[in-house]
Amino acid sequence: MREYRVRGRGIEQIVLTERPTPRPGKRQVLIRMKAAALNRRDLMIVSSSLPERRSGLVPVSDGVGEVVEVGSEVSRVRIGERVCGTFLQGWQGGHMVDADTETALGGERDGVLAEYVTLDERGVVHVPGHLTDEEAATLPCAALTAWHALFETGRVRAGQTVLIQGTGGVSLFALQFAKLAGARVLVISSSDEKLGRAIDLGAAAGLNYSRSPEWDLWALEQTAGSGVDHVVEVGGPQTLARSIRAARRGGDISVTGVLAGDGGAVPVKSILFKQLRLLGVFVGSRQMFEAMNRAVAAHELRPVVDRVYPFESAVDAYRYLGSAAHFGKVVVRIAA
Numbered sequence: 001m002r003e004y005r006v007r008g009r010g011i012e013q014i015v016l017t018e019r020p021t022p023r024p025g026k027r028q029v030l031i032r033m034k035a036a037a038l039n040r041r042d043l044m045i046v047s048s049s050l051p052e053r054r055s056g057l058v059p060v061s062d063g064v065g066e067v068v069e070v071g072s073e074v075s076r077v078r079i080g081e082r083v084c085g086t087f088l089q090g091w092q093g094g095h096m097v098d099a100d101t102e103t104a105l106g107g108e109r110d111g112v113l114a115e116y117v118t119l120d121e122r123g124v125v126h127v128p129g130h131l132t133d134e135e136a137a138t139l140p141c142a143a144l145t146a147w148h149a150l151f152e153t154g155r156v157r158a159g160q161t162v163l164i165q166g167t168g169g170v171s172l173f174a175l176q177f178a179k180l181a182g183a184r185v186l187v188i189s190s191s192d193e194k195l196g197r198a199i200d201l202g203a204a205a206g207l208n209y210s211r212s213p214e215w216d217l218w219a220l221e222q223t224a225g226s227g228v229d230h231v232v233e234v235g236g237p238q239t240l241a242r243s244i245r246a247a248r249r250g251g252d253i254s255v256t257g258v259l260a261g262d263g264g265a266v267p268v269k270s271i272l273f274k275q276l277r278l279l280g281v282f283v284g285s286r287q288m289f290e291a292m293n294r295a296v297a298a299h300e301l302r303p304v305v306d307r308v309y310p311f312e313s314a315v316d317a318y319r320y321l322g323s324a325a326h327f328g329k330v331v332v333r334i335a336a
């Protein structure tokens, strides 16, 4: 079987290799992978010297496939079922513990950019039947992070206003989930064309942050001066101060990403006076994933897949993600 491995730093170091198809251990399942989806992290892992990257790693955390063989003690999953691996293989539910952080696919553990993978039966979830393989592949990281941000640590309710930053994977799932909950969504993007597409998806209003960098003041105007109930932060230290200004007193800010780079002071006094809650989000547990999938199935929600690349062109998919031209998710088709 064929699989990609990361030989060193840089996209060119992701190479297609061959090895015998693995066999599942007693509590493992063998999955014939159908599709994988890229996240910003996958790009970071190959482009930088993040501690979790090790030589020879099979990259990519997110994917879907069909169970083709199960170990002798497997009881949760059957042959023929369609499953996604969980991002953090060790985090089943409750509070995350230190050891769980060492179990991330495509980082600490081999990922899913492969024709076959073996995973522990506790590290997979069944996927909603209405989704195509390309759509289902997008769920483990970006979708779950948005779900966790809004509903697990967040408390978004109907009628509230949610601000999302950009139109990447996490942000568009946050848009779709916030709409499911009956919230109003404000979006900022560097592209007018992407803003139009976000409004077609249900956003109430949008602002181009490249042309109008004072999006915090815009968010206040959009809420008659009171501020938004929830900000899904993907920018990090460079955008946090504006997010704090854009939030209402007692509002929530989910801290999920560091896209805009390091640096920038944290305005502690504003957090204090406004009684804000800053909520750190690290993907989510298997239980959260299962709860999210129930909502995705009940509402027949369809993830936004921008482009699909063939398995042999996976490196081009990385390049496209790196160009930041994408809207939603970039997917690699592994098998029909």
Ligand SMILES: NC(=O)c1ccc[n+]([C@@H]2O[C@H](COP(=O)([O-])OP(=O)(O)OC[C@H]3O[C@@H](n4cnc5c(N)ncnc54)[C@H](OP(=O)(O)O)[C@@H]3O)[C@@H](O)[C@H]2O)c1
Binding pocket: 038, 039, 040, 041, 141, 142, 145, 165, 166, 167, 168, 169, 170, 171, 188, 189, 190, 191, 194, 209, 234, 235, 239, 255, 256, 257, 258, 259, 260, 281, 282, 283, 284, 321, 324, 325, 326, 328
């Ligand atoms: N905490 C977690 O567990 C977790 C999980 C998943 C992702 N993340 C992090 O979340 C971030 C987003 O990940 P992703 O996979 O969704 O990325 P992505 O799909 O690559 O999305 C990136 C988009 O963010 C927008 N953006 C970039 N800089 C911005 C800025 N200064 N202000 C506002 N928007 C900006 C851009 O949207 P436009 O093109 O529309 O401008 C860009 O296309 C990354 O930092 C990632 O590492 C964290």
